[in-house]
Amino acid sequence: MSSITPANQKQAMLLKDTTIIISNVALLYYLPGIGLIMGLLLPYIIIKRQRTKTSLEQQRMVEQMRENESRSQALNEQLSSLLESKTMELKKNREIIQKQNEEISALSAQLKKDATWLNLDVELAGKGPSLSKFADFEAFSRIYPDKDAVLKYISALKWDKGYSCIRCCNETFLAGQTPYGRRCTKCGYDESATVNTIFHNAKILLNKALYMLILVYNTKGAISSYKLAEILDIRQSTCWVYSSKFKKKLLQSKDSPGKTDGEGWSRMVLDQSV
Numbered sequence: 001m002s003s004i005t006p007a008n009q010k011q012a013m014l015l016k017d018t019t020i021i022i023s024n025v026a027l028l029y030y031l032p033g034i035g036l037i038m039g040l041l042l043p044y045i046i047i048k049r050q051r052t053k054t055s056l057e058q059q060r061m062v063e064q065m066r067e068n069e070s071r072s073q074a075l076n077e078q079l080s081s082l083l084e085s086k087t088m089e090l091k092k093n094r095e096i097i098q099k100q101n102e103e104i105s106a107l108s109a110q111l112k113k114d115a116t117w118l119n120l121d122v123e124l125a126g127k128g129p130s131l132s133k134f135a136d137f138e139a140f141s142r143i144y145p146d147k148d149a150v151l152k153y154i155s156a157l158k159w160d161k162g163y164s165c166i167r168c169c170n171e172t173f174l175a176g177q178t179p180y181g182r183r184c185t186k187c188g189y190d191e192s193a194t195v196n197t198i199f200h201n202a203k204i205l206l207n208k209a210l211y212m213l214i215l216v217y218n219t220k221g222a223i224s225s226y227k228l229a230e231i232l233d234i235r236q237s238t239c240w241v242y243s244s245k246f247k248k249k250l251l252q253s254k255d256s257p258g259k260t261d262g263e264g265w266s267r268m269v270l271d272q273s274v
């Protein structure tokens with residue numbers, strides 16, 4: 001059994017005081033070391049933090065640059081596409097303008113031809129009845145109103161110097177099966193009025209065909225198929241086919257209005273050279 005005596009109590013207190021003193025002394029002893037360590041660590045921590053911050057900023061900058069680059073690339077692509085489409089548009093427009101110019105040139109040439117015809121028409125109108133009587137289709141129609149009238153004219157023109165059978169040269173005939181046709185009394189060959197004329201097998205109305213021939217002749221072939229279509233009320237393509245044939249014949253005959261008696265076209269009716 002132990003009991004706390006005043007002596008023991010005093011000893012304990014002394015021990016406590018001694019411990020405190022020793023601790024304080026030790027603290028005083030180690031303090032500079034701690035300060036040194038802290039002094040060394042603190043810059044390291046600060047630098048490390050600074051580096052981390054810099055690294056993050058750099059990373060952000062790189063990302064920004066990448067983003068900018070990507071945007072720039074997209075913009076370039078957009079611009080290229082726009083440029084390409086504008087170039088295509090310009091090319092298309094250039095082609096349209098070129099086509100229009102060609103059409104204008106063609107139209108201008110056509111107008112020039114038509115003007116020649118109009119001038120000639122005006123000119124011819126004042127040169128006596130032989131040419132001016134056919135100044136328009138209405139006037140022509142009064143003389144040659146239908147197929148019959150034209151066939152009568154062709155027949156008279158064709159056998160003007162007398163009849164001679166084209167098969168046997170017999171010179172007597174009877175009326176043929178077709179209007180104003182003639183049938184040989186010897187061999188029986190029935191020749192229609194249009195055989196061996198420019199109008200043989202014509203598929204358009206004969207009065208219109210004859211008027212077309214007159215127009216082609218009087219304009220020295222300068223009248224266009226478009227103008228003929230307008231005057232005769234026949235399709236332009238059809239007018240082109242017939243007027244081409246007449247023009248070819250006109251060129252071959254080397255005939256022209258002015259040097260004739262005014263009905264030189266009548267010789268073209270019988271011209272069988274084409």
Ligand SMILES: [Zn+2]
Binds near residue numbers: 186188189
């Ligand atoms: Zn005969």
